[in-house]
Amino acid sequence: MDEEKLRQLLEQLKRDEISIDEVLDNLKELPFKDLGFAKVDHHRELRKGYPEVVYGEGKTEEQVVEIVSEMLKKDSNILVTRTSQKTYQAVKEICSQAEYHHLARAIVIRRRKIEVSDTYIAVVTAGTSDIPVAEEAALTAEMMGNRVERIFDVGVAGIHRLLAHLNVIRGAKVVIVVAGMEGALASVVGGLVERPVIAVPTSVGYGASFKGLAALLAMLNSCASGVAVVNIDNGFGAGYLASLINRG
């Protein structure tokens, strides 16, 4: 369409209906509004097959339903994060394909087959309380076409449990480590594997954990190389980044 407009302009020019100066004036107005748009969004094509994502926190049932019903007009898969079972039931009414993942607190609508990568992402948690965040990461990655291996509850207070799963972790193309409290698991895993490690601090803990700050700082100061950190409880971000790396 934008191209159409441009083409029309140039044709008018060729037909001498407008002057070169008029074309120039028109072009000056276009760059960002029209041409620019196309250009900047050009890379979105890479996203083919990626789900549409709704960040559910702070949104009412009505708002989620409205957004989802809009998305349903296109044929992509849909992922609603940080949402409740109650919202799920409302979504279910407008789309019977909707499923609810309790642990991840997420709604998933699969309408296109997702091709699964050969390489996989390992998602590792320190404790059982870290599982909701880990599931959000895992589900995000799965919706983006990644194979995911879950290794949960292998925190450093019982390091043999972690060591017992070392082969699976080392086999991954990228590792997501989810841990609250002192967040030490990220460093231990980072020291054991030669893979990119995405550390997700969680708000699990109390007192001087300051809602995840202790784990966040620990992970940023990891003595192991190859570790980077996302925001506290940001399972979605970790899954998304891991997918970019795995499918890279």
Added chain:
Amino acid sequence: MDEEKLRQLLEQLKRDEISIDEVLDNLKELPFKDLGFAKVDHHRELRKGYPEVVYGEGKTEEQVVEIVSEMLKKDSNILVTRTSQKTYQAVKEICSQAEYHHLARAIVIRRRKIEVSDTYIAVVTAGTSDIPVAEEAALTAEMMGNRVERIFDVGVAGIHRLLAHLNVIRGAKVVIVVAGMEGALASVVGGLVERPVIAVPTSVGYGASFKGLAALLAMLNSCASGVAVVNIDNGFGAGYLASLINRG
């Protein structure tokens, strides 16, 4: 050697010189000290070609020289980060191959040819003051066999400069964004490219930048997906992680 010991044990068993119980007792003692060692370090073989690294900060000239002279006994390349020209001169005396990278404040000793990857890492900085950290990242990545494209001084206060280099940034397999002050560049780049972005906050700034804390928090809260963060001024960490991703 460890394997040798084990083999001897088993041979002794076969020759009936020791009992099965004695072998078992011996094995119980081994796991971590002997077998374990081999196992845990097994993955280090992947690192072939990687340089030996010395973290120079807080080390005296004598200490650096001593560590480097030890490393010179092996044939790997050597990288000394966060060091001074003065220390470089001392190192130069024991190894004429040593070079000093002023911007990165690093000593490099290349003794083995480094094969360069086809895909590349883009290193982007917001301002000129962020360059030392960016060069540490770039040099680290180069020493690990990565092609690096540098795009410096394209901060968000003049966003057209960034946009002018968009194609180079988008062509990278992974992008390192180095920025101090408000650290906004990470989000802007993260929004423009569909690649993993490693954000490095720098301590550039004053007052309420709190030595890089402002940039760190901003990067952790990036509204763009696909961004993870390393410690303030941690150019080495970013370069190392980017290499793991690029050479994946």
Added chain:
Amino acid sequence: MDEEKLRQLLEQLKRDEISIDEVLDNLKELPFKDLGFAKVDHHRELRKGYPEVVYGEGKTEEQVVEIVSEMLKKDSNILVTRTSQKTYQAVKEICSQAEYHHLARAIVIRRRKIEVSDTYIAVVTAGTSDIPVAEEAALTAEMMGNRVERIFDVGVAGIHRLLAHLNVIRGAKVVIVVAGMEGALASVVGGLVERPVIAVPTSVGYGASFKGLAALLAMLNSCASGVAVVNIDNGFGAGYLASLINRG
């Protein structure tokens, strides 16, 4: 009036009805209570046409109704910020002119025509969650006689959306930028326009956003010149200041 009193005193002096000492004693008492008052409040006349403002947070329905009913005795317009629909209904009962602005969570009572400025204030938000704060700013500015242009949801993760509205933003006399999370939008806008930018960090975000602290610090450290910051979520303050600048 105060002047009247003084004049009377001096006339009494001239008529010898009181002594110089008595005049002096009277004057010593006056400065702040009387003269001073007039003097200090003198500038309030500039505020003509400005609305009376009630900060609604933490006030009960009864309290708001009582304050508003007192204000209704004068003929100025009235703005109640940070209030609920329930309080609005109570106010409606004593003043049928009252309107409720859902997004801004504000009650407005227009009893005098507001003359609108030729120049305008642009109010820009990063995300949709920032809109309540932005609407508080916009409404405040409008109640103070300013034309306001709203450009919402143009955050830096999709910078082309922002660029598409650049002309409107550049045409403003002053720009209010409302953003949570990493607050990068303030720097980007500050780099694109040569106008005063008032940045409003919002508490939108989670984890390391620390209820708006990340955005606040980012905005204070903006690499763009011409940016100043108000308190987290302080839409009213931004609208008020923008009005002072626009109507200057």
Added chain:
Amino acid sequence: MDEEKLRQLLEQLKRDEISIDEVLDNLKELPFKDLGFAKVDHHRELRKGYPEVVYGEGKTEEQVVEIVSEMLKKDSNILVTRTSQKTYQAVKEICSQAEYHHLARAIVIRRRKIEVSDTYIAVVTAGTSDIPVAEEAALTAEMMGNRVERIFDVGVAGIHRLLAHLNVIRGAKVVIVVAGMEGALASVVGGLVERPVIAVPTSVGYGASFKGLAALLAMLNSCASGVAVVNIDNGFGAGYLASLINRG
């Protein structure tokens, strides 16, 4: 020039030397690199008469001299902030017009006459220790063509001194308040004048001032309307913003 290229393209089109499709292909490549550039920088023309600015902190004598000698090729005025007398002497050698402002720790090179605004900016400080930051603000504003009135050392511990200068402060188009310690002056001035107030917290103080944090927080929480805040010790930023408002 860019326009020139475009014009040539269009002339080629008219002369049938290239096709419409070829023009379109060319245009798609242009936006940011060429057209975009022009467009984004277009607003810089508004800055006519503004000085070139060098942020001197952390730069060596040599670096400043090099940057300044580059700037001297153009004919604009030059301002070097946060620099030393020693650097000044080096600059003096390449430009005899250079002057050093001790209090502001700034080098000024005036090569074009600066037209001074009729309206003025008031720069107010709480104590004498705040003067360097205030002078940086004042000098910046003056270099940008603003009349500046200085009212120094009128902190709230002796409020009569402030009240004695109220008329001058109220006569300003915009007021810059510079204060360390508890930063209360911003609120008091904000309550006394109906003008935009730009508050600059300074790092003056000790102990629980936490290098300006106390003043910063106080200013952000000002109970007076019409106050916005810039970074700690950011005299330049305040002067720049005040100029945008005053000359707006």
Added chain:
Amino acid sequence: MDEEKLRQLLEQLKRDEISIDEVLDNLKELPFKDLGFAKVDHHRELRKGYPEVVYGEGKTEEQVVEIVSEMLKKDSNILVTRTSQKTYQAVKEICSQAEYHHLARAIVIRRRKIEVSDTYIAVVTAGTSDIPVAEEAALTAEMMGNRVERIFDVGVAGIHRLLAHLNVIRGAKVVIVVAGMEGALASVVGGLVERPVIAVPTSVGYGASFKGLAALLAMLNSCASGVAVVNIDNGFGAGYLASLINRG
């Protein structure tokens, strides 16, 4: 009683029933357990007439009633701070003299006449939201026998209101200043009076007030001499300390 024991010991000594060494051994055991008690508490006699105080926060109705009923066995006055009307009604049932002070959220039981001091304490607040804390301070001081003058809502955004009450404030023996937000009032009052000023930061405010931290830091950094600070919202502590100073 303790004295009795000692006396018996000494009498036994005189009667040669025990040796000097035995007395010494006994004395070594006594100091803190027996003698010490008396000694350390000796100064409590100064407190005569002071009320018994119950800190009500976090206590259930039942707990408060139980503590009060215990106190009623003695004849001192009773003050229950930070409590609810509901708790008051429960207390009322066991003591008809109980009164509830809504603003101060306190229960008062007056059973002994309180002699009132000639000199007085001034309690000053910045805003109306600071009044509950101020009333807690005022009531505490009154229950301890002090005359209190209340000057409320004289914040620095309208400094003439404060100046209008200057004589009353200056006439006090000690001044309590209660303020939230930026807490500037403490400095302004401290600069205007030559009296001890007890500053009480309140949690009034939002965003960067960080629940009173901004006011707390401001007050600690007061540029006025003669100001000391108590904990956020600690009206009781301020009233108690002011009483110690006033009744000195």
Added chain:
Amino acid sequence: MDEEKLRQLLEQLKRDEISIDEVLDNLKELPFKDLGFAKVDHHRELRKGYPEVVYGEGKTEEQVVEIVSEMLKKDSNILVTRTSQKTYQAVKEICSQAEYHHLARAIVIRRRKIEVSDTYIAVVTAGTSDIPVAEEAALTAEMMGNRVERIFDVGVAGIHRLLAHLNVIRGAKVVIVVAGMEGALASVVGGLVERPVIAVPTSVGYGASFKGLAALLAMLNSCASGVAVVNIDNGFGAGYLASLINRG
């Protein structure tokens, strides 16, 4: 079992059914998964008699009941911390031996007799509000076979109360000090006894106590030697550590 496998391997070797190389290959796979397991957990045998512990916070009634019913299959004692009376009643239904400790908010199931140590642990609190945390510590220690002496409400504002109990405190093998607000009790006790002191900051307090941070920092900076600190409100951790020391 693991040992069984190993023994079988060795027996196969002796019977020449497998080669030494095959045994070696098998062993390389074992370390962590099998042998390692045994080894790492080997020290758990020391824990004989220790209770199984469930951290109740954030767990639903159903979850606690499920975990407990699993534990009941073994014969060890059970301790559920940070739980409610309601959860207790649910547990009671599946185990009539369950008791609820109101102050400690803990469920205890004693199925094996606990031998009590001769030496004892003193648990000291500053105020009555610190008692729940103290009781959690005491109960934990008791369940681990320690004699515990409780000395509650001996805060430093009335130091004679503390001194009166000095002998009991000094007689302990290790002392747990539980205090909120300014946490001074840890230093005072640390100065009076020559025993290990475990300090537990509590979240008791308000305003600048920042939910226990003030006490935590105070305890970390204790001027008395021999004091170490656990997390805010971490009664369980203190009791556990004290038991390790007492039963050492």
Added chain:
Amino acid sequence: MDEEKLRQLLEQLKRDEISIDEVLDNLKELPFKDLGFAKVDHHRELRKGYPEVVYGEGKTEEQVVEIVSEMLKKDSNILVTRTSQKTYQAVKEICSQAEYHHLARAIVIRRRKIEVSDTYIAVVTAGTSDIPVAEEAALTAEMMGNRVERIFDVGVAGIHRLLAHLNVIRGAKVVIVVAGMEGALASVVGGLVERPVIAVPTSVGYGASFKGLAALLAMLNSCASGVAVVNIDNGFGAGYLASLINRG
């Protein structure tokens, strides 16, 4: 003098030398500049005998000498705080009466006899490192005419030393407690005496003392009533406030 001017005006009016309007015009100009001055400064008369004070920190030798030489034109005593022996020697050259107090790092010039109060201020320190701050407080108080009793190095790690001096502390009209590290001494003293306690946190300590923050928070959260706090290391402020209370 101001009164003199006013009286002249009124006499001129009575003599018909000026009109009532002229008097009014004059008066309008006066309030703050003249009348106000007198009024606001009126209370300074109470300060008779108080020293002139120079805050020496950050001032050069030349600056101090210049300020002192100006002050020497009047006959009041002079106190220069936070200054060096080197500055003292420079001051000595213009005033032979100058003395240097090493511990307090202060210069004192006594030119008027100071009458000493009957009641006294007790200055108590926790450690020997706190003495410089304590001496600043004591010297300030002495220069303001107060008798001061020093009780140093009686920190809570050896509480018997404090108890040994209890009578002297209890005999004071007001107590200054100076302590770094965990600042517990303020609470202990506050619990032992029924006097106003001014707590001065010092920056003595390391690590988690965060330059006095730990002591500051502890003191603000004191469980003892009657304690207020000044800024970290603010000996002058404590001495000044104590003098206001003691001489009250």
Added chain:
Amino acid sequence: MDEEKLRQLLEQLKRDEISIDEVLDNLKELPFKDLGFAKVDHHRELRKGYPEVVYGEGKTEEQVVEIVSEMLKKDSNILVTRTSQKTYQAVKEICSQAEYHHLARAIVIRRRKIEVSDTYIAVVTAGTSDIPVAEEAALTAEMMGNRVERIFDVGVAGIHRLLAHLNVIRGAKVVIVVAGMEGALASVVGGLVERPVIAVPTSVGYGASFKGLAALLAMLNSCASGVAVVNIDNGFGAGYLASLINRG
């Protein structure tokens, strides 16, 4: 001596030279000043053989020499922590027995034979930069008569190194873990051993380590039971506490 006075009093009583009342009056004055002293210090006898300790930081050479020369009058061993080689040389001049421990930055004077405990303390560090703090801990413990086993540079980034020393660590009566950066080692060790673990965060690190804060928080939030924490870099405190536990 104090006892002498008491004895004299009692003898005077027996000789009827004073009355029982007079003795009582005298005793009331004594408790803390005299008797008390003896009592409180009574437990110091337990310290027999413990060294006298001088905290060297911030003390001049002269001050250390003076304190040491005073201590030399008694015959106990002496430990000067956090001191320089230069100070050591000054001490050496007055005491030829003095030795300097470079790593621990400590002076040791051994004049009495130290009996060494059978059980031992393990001191474990994460990196080589943590060694100075670890040596301070080890030396302190040794001076107090403990056998110490050092296991250095076994950080979690290479966990096999730690596992290789597990037997030595498990054999200790108490373990000191010294670690900077993310402090994860404390949790890993705490999970592997059933012994009291004293965690010492160090200021090793940069950026978001915030001078040891990250390690401190991590250690306080350890997911392993049996861990307590001392101040950042507080090697002495850890060694002292470990000695109390080991020799307990």
